[in-house]
Structures are given as structure tokens and as C-alpha cells.
Amino acid sequence: MEKVRAKKHLGQHFLKDKGIAQDIVEALSYHMGYRHVLEIGPGTGVLTEFLVKKDIELFLIDLDKESIAYLHTHYPQLPESRIMYGDVLRTDLKTLFPAPFGVIGNFPYNISSQIFFKILEHRDHVPEVVCMLQKEVAERIAEGPGSKTYGILSVLLQAYYDIEYLFTVEAHVFIPPPKVRSAVIRLKRNQVQALDCNEKRFVQVVKQGFQNRRKTLRNALKSLNLPEHMQGHPMLDKRAEQLSVADFVELTQLIA
Structure with a gap:
């Protein structure tokens, strides 16, 4: 299998710029010392290509069977059990990762907010997230109070994570190009174990x-x-x- 078709119903836009892919991978700081990493929506493996060179325990999850077949063929160095077909929103991450794990990925635009709510559920087990998503959503998450884009997800994530807007990504570096610009952000778990309220x-x-x-x-x-x-x-x-x-x-x- 040489190609994976981007599927609109899965919100797929495959990054083709390897320089940007490497920058995203290098943004992982391994905050708090985790060594397990989950890549969400690896697609054609543009991030995976750089992740497999790192001294980490890498796991991939994708809801596209065509992508899964492609990844098994192109990344034989990964055990088959670590290239998983499935919906990350329905996956029992606590069972899959008994130790803390980082999250990375080019998040599908149509479920990016749901992925963050899933991360919030596992906030004491996820020290760091590096991801690319729609620029508007990235700005909303990273924005502080007083902004029109500041919202529910901003407050809930900022309660437990320090958030950095890293860089903007233009549409032409994707196949197919999305109708919006994208951005990469990094979330690092802060020191708040529990809020001082219910x-x-x-x-x-x-x-x-x-x-x-x-x-x-x-x-x-x-x-x-x-x-x-x-x-x-x-x-x-x-x-x-x-x-x-x-x-x-x-x-x-x-x-x-």
C-alpha cells in the first residue's frame, strides 16, 4: 500500500511538510519524565517517522483501517500491538497506560475539543500534550481572560495545564488543504493536584x-x-x- 486517501468524514488532512512534522515532534519536552507517548491520528505517519527515532515507548491509534494497514507496513519496528485501530474517545487509556504518557498528534478538527475533554479526564496521567489543530481552537485554548475567544475549554484546561501557542501552520502544507489555518500548541501539567473548590x-x-x-x-x-x-x-x-x-x-x- 503506497497511499492513504484522506477521508472527509474522519476530518483527515495529511501534513506533507516534514520540516514542520519534525518541529512538532521536537516540541515534546518529556515534562515530568514520561517515556510513553500516544500519537492520535497518525494517518500517513509523517510524525511517526520522527517519533520512532526517539527513546520512547510509542503507541499509535487511528480510526482509519487504511492508515493502520499503511503504518503496519511502513513501521515494522513497532510491535503490532502498539499500532491500534480504534476510537481514542472510546479507548480505556488508564488500562492501556499504567504509567504517565504524553500525547501528540495532528488532531482531527471535528473531534479536537472532545479529545481535550478526554485528556482532562486523565489529567493526572497526561503530563504533556503537543498537538496541531484548527488555529481558532488553538487560540481559544491558549487565550487568557478578557478575550472574545476565551471560553469553556480555555478555563478548564488552564486550570490544570500551562499552555503555549507555538506556531501557525498554513493550509498549503496539507493534503488536501483545509479551509482554515492550523496551529501547534503545547500543554504542560501544572502543580495543581486539585482545585480549592468542588x-x-x-x-x-x-x-x-x-x-x-x-x-x-x-x-x-x-x-x-x-x-x-x-x-x-x-x-x-x-x-x-x-x-x-x-x-x-x-x-x-x-x-x-
Whole structure:
């Protein structure tokens, strides 16, 4: 098998620039000393080509059977069990990786947010993520409070990870070229073991705040039945996009 066809329903756009591929792989810093790496959506193996040269335990997962067959043929140095056909969103990563592992990949644009929510579920087991995704989503994740692009995923990820926007990638270096620009970001697990509030409630407050982002938090959070003592709190006069992670933690504490 010499070629893998990019499939629209899988959101595939294969990177053809090996220089960019090498830059993405070199962005892995092995933060906190992990040696296992999961590549999500390897496709034609443009990142894999550089990853297999590293002193790591590399695992690949892809939902494209054609890609899996291609990877088995072109990377015989990897044990067959480490080239996995499957949906990463449905994979039991805790069983697959008993030790901490890094994540890398050119994330399919149509499921990139879902992948990050999966990573959040395993945040104490994933010290680092280096990935390429739609530029707009990358900016949203890396952006700080006060920006119109700052949102739910920004707050939830920044609560547990330090996030760096590394570089922009133009559409012409993909086959087929996407209609949007792409970007590479790096997430490194921070020192927060647990938030100083009820974490389930924190997620609820963040989501509720941004789902009504044009409203002040006093109105956006009405369905949470805010206690009477909070009604005059100045934070409620703000909109969700104006609050930092620390502000949302404080707000959750007050509501609880």
C-alpha cells in the first residue's frame, strides 16, 4: 500500500511538510519524565517517522483501517500491538497506560475539543500534550481572560495545564488543504493536584457562565439558584470571559 486517501468524514488532512512534522515532534519536552507517548491520528505517519527515532515507548491509534494497514507496513519496528485501530474517545487509556504518557498528534478538527475533554479526564496521567489543530481552537485554548475567544475549554484546561501557542501552520502544507489555518500548541501539567473548590461544581459554573456569555454572571448563573448573600457580589456584574481560573474557583466556593 503506497497511499492513504484522506477521508472527509474522519476530518483527515495529511501534513506533507516534514520540516514542520519534525518541529512538532521536537516540541515534546518529556515534562515530568514520561517515556510513553500516544500519537492520535497518525494517518500517513509523517510524525511517526520522527517519533520512532526517539527513546520512547510509542503507541499509535487511528480510526482509519487504511492508515493502520499503511503504518503496519511502513513501521515494522513497532510491535503490532502498539499500532491500534480504534476510537481514542472510546479507548480505556488508564488500562492501556499504567504509567504517565504524553500525547501528540495532528488532531482531527471535528473531534479536537472532545479529545481535550478526554485528556482532562486523565489529567493526572497526561503530563504533556503537543498537538496541531484548527488555529481558532488553538487560540481559544491558549487565550487568557478578557478575550472574545476565551471560553469553556480555555478555563478548564488552564486550570490544570500551562499552555503555549507555538506556531501557525498554513493550509498549503496539507493534503488536501483545509479551509482554515492550523496551529501547534503545547500543554504542560501544572502543580495543581486539585482545585480549592468542588471540581464538579466548578465545571458546572464555567459551562453555565459561557453558555450565556453575553449576559452578566448574575443572569447567566440564575439556574444555579445563587444564595442570597451573593446577590450583591461585584463578580456577578462581570461576564464569564472576564474571569480568570482563580476567579472561577472563588466564585464556585461562594456558590457552594
